[in-house]
Structures are given as C-alpha cells and as structure tokens.
Amino acid sequence: MKQAYFEEPHGGAPANGYLESKVIEAIADWCDALHGEFSLQDAFAALASGLGAEAGMLVRTHLNDLRPARIAIWDNLAERSSSPLKASFADGHFGRHLARPRPASVWLASMHDGSQDTDPALEIWQARRGMVEFAVLVLASGPTTRDHIELHFGERMSIATQSALGVVLPTMARTWASRQVGLVTRTVVNHRIAQETGDVRPGQKMLLGPSNPAKLSRAEFRVCLLLSRGLSVLGVAEELSVSEATVRSHLRSIYAKTETSGLAELVFNLLRARPDDSALSDLRCA
Template sequence: MERSFARSVLGSYLDKAKPGAIWYKSMSGEEADPALDRFHSARKLVELAVIPLSSGKQHTDFLELHFSARPGAVQQALLNIISGTLVRTWTNRSPGLYAEACLREQRAARKDGVQAHLLSMENPAQLSRAEYRVCVLLSKGQPAKRVQSDLGISKSTMRTHLRNIYAKTQTSNMSELVYQLVSVDTFAGQTPRRSSAA
C-alpha cells in the first residue's frame, strides 16, 4: 500500500488518538476520502479499522486492517482483546531489529551465492540493462540478428553484448546461453569465467 488512510478515519484526532483504541471507517464522522473509496472499490473491500500503536511528538504509528465485509460483534470483540497486546508488542519492540535481520539474511545470501533465475529481479549474473534486454529477446526465441535489428544496435555492439553476457553467465556459446535463459534451473551467480566471443 502506498499510503496510510488513518487520517481519513481519525481526522483531527490523528495525533491525539489513544494507542489501542479501534477506529472504524463506517463509524467515522469524517468526510469520505475518494482515495480510500477507490482503494476499497478496486479490491472489493468495505471497512477499515485503524488501531493507533504509538503516539509521539514527531510521528504516530498505526495498524490498518481492511475488511471485505463489516466485522461482526465477535470480530470486533476479538479486535478489542488483541489491540492491547499489539500496542505492548509495538512499544517493546527493538526498532530496526527486523530490518537488520533482513539485511543480514540478504548479505548472507549474496555471500553464499543464492541461486535465482538469470532473468529474475535478483539479476544474479549482474547483467547491464542493455545485456538484460538482449537476453529477454533471446529467451523469447528470437535469433541474434533479429535482436540486433529490434534493439537498433550495430553488429559489433551485439557481439560485445554477447561476449559480456557469455562471461557473466558462464556460458560459451548461444546454445548454452539460450538453454540457461529458458531453463527452470537457477543460476548461482558465481564469479564468471572468461570465454571466447560470439
């Protein structure tokens, strides 16, 4: 979600809301927020519950729960029961601990050469943007001449791209490269070896 809708529900109480209190969109006296209405409409949602977790001078933290049906009495009671626990957990957290754990895992994955598909977002072969475009077209079955034509590049530029791609993907010819590109196998991203030109 790109933005918070807490202000749409709490309005002028945004900075004064008591942590743990539950505020519902349907019970809010605030004007309708067109952005919230569009967000709900696009996702077939009807209700929003906002639970303030902490309130400070510089910022206030909220938990937003969006529902596809209005919570009934039992659901509301359960939310009331857990809201205090949510606030205590949030208050007692170690800020940055989760982000640091994610970063640590990412660093370890890089060190271990985590495997990912050549054309995945991880870009394990560290292809440049131009090299990536060449690989995408090759993976669709286009011959090198057609890729060169589609990208509007010269023969020598295409040859340079292929030489770099072979080195980065640890392949030595077009057949090996195309196999890597269309294979369900993953690429470890180890240090590439040098290979001959196209």
C-alpha cells in the first residue's frame, strides 16, 4: 500500500504560521481537560472545529477484538443530518495496517490505496454526508489498547492543516500520556450509563453536588471525589497521604450515609450522578 501516515512535515517551524489562535486555545483547553480542569468533550469539540473538521471522535480501541469505545464525539451537523456520526471507521478502513501505529502519526484515507477487504462503511457514510477526507491521529498505541482521534473533513486536507497537525500532535500525544488517572475509564463508563439508562433521574442524588445531600464530611467528600476520578482505595490513600485503613474507615461511614452496599455500588452512583467539574472547583482549592 501507499504510505498512509505522515509525521511532522519537513520544515516544521514555518507551520507555526498556520496555527490560528483558536487552535492554540483549543490545545490549551485540551491540556487542562486531561488534568480534570476543563470538560474533555468541550476541549475535543474546540480542537476538531479549530482544525477544520466537520465531525470527529476520540476513541479507545481494544486490540484483542478491535472493539472501539467512544471517549468523546463532536458533529457540527448532528442535529440537522439524517446520518450523524456514531461509529468508528479507523479499523474498518485501514485494517491490519493500523494494528501497531506510531504514536503521534497521522493516517489519511486519501493516502491509503485501499484493498478488497476494506470495509465500505466509511465510503457510504462520506457519500451521505458529503465528506471527502478522513484522518486518524494516533495518541497512544500499546499491546492491548490504542487511543486515537478520528476527524472527518468536507474538503481535502490542506498543506496548512497537515503542517498544523504535525506541530500540535506530538504535544497532544505527550499530554495524553500524562493525563489524569482514570479519565478514560470514567468517561467511557459515563457514556455507557447514559446510553443504557438515559440521563440521571430527577430524584436521584448527586452525591458530589454542591448541596452535599448525603452530608459527607470534608474528608469523606474528598474520598468520593477521588474514587469518581478512577482511583483505587490505595490510590486514594496515597493521594491524601493517609493510611489505607483510614480510607476504609471513611468508606464505612460513606456507605451508611449514601445507603450503598459497598465500593462497587458507591462508585457506580458517583459516576452515574457526577456533577459538572465546575461544581467541584471549591474542593480543588482545599
């Protein structure tokens, strides 16, 4: 096949001239989002839009069965289109060539010569939506999972956009590697819960909400917040600089106040009814 990816282009320095202010701001928001200080969904939407895409998806793929899990999605015309973006097309289009990609590499459909085993799903969706270019931006590639971004464009990707990607993608990949613990798992679980059960029921307690309905103490609230971010009991103890026994003592009190039967049910409720991060800003300063 033809070379289907490119890395930082030759003469990378001049590409800075192509980086518009909104792209630079989007990268700053992306970095903040990966550390829990900004909405990952909003940061991804701003980034995809800033790069000129019409739609995009942030995906984690489990390589044992090529099962994609959506982390974030953005579609400029989702509400007005009969074919909104819902599926990941990366593996169906690039197949085995994308099995072990280089982190911070960009794969373009227009540079892929295709084969008889290529899934036609991308081509069909592009025709329905009037898309002409598809790009995969690899953030991380390990033995069991691959994290990447998929972008859809209504026009061929310009040299300016390619150059911009060559400049910003290495930074995106580095910050992705140092993201907040549990970010991907928490976000994927939240999507799954929303799909299976819909939004949080009106009467359901938002345990970490500003009103603190379970009347958690300051220490208990911190324990719940860290659990909602994907930390284990040991991880919570290390983060708070206390013993694991102290954390478990807090948990016994939390179970009683929240009427939960154990850690699994507590974490489920925390993820299912987690408020916006803005509501927790006071705790970050504590």
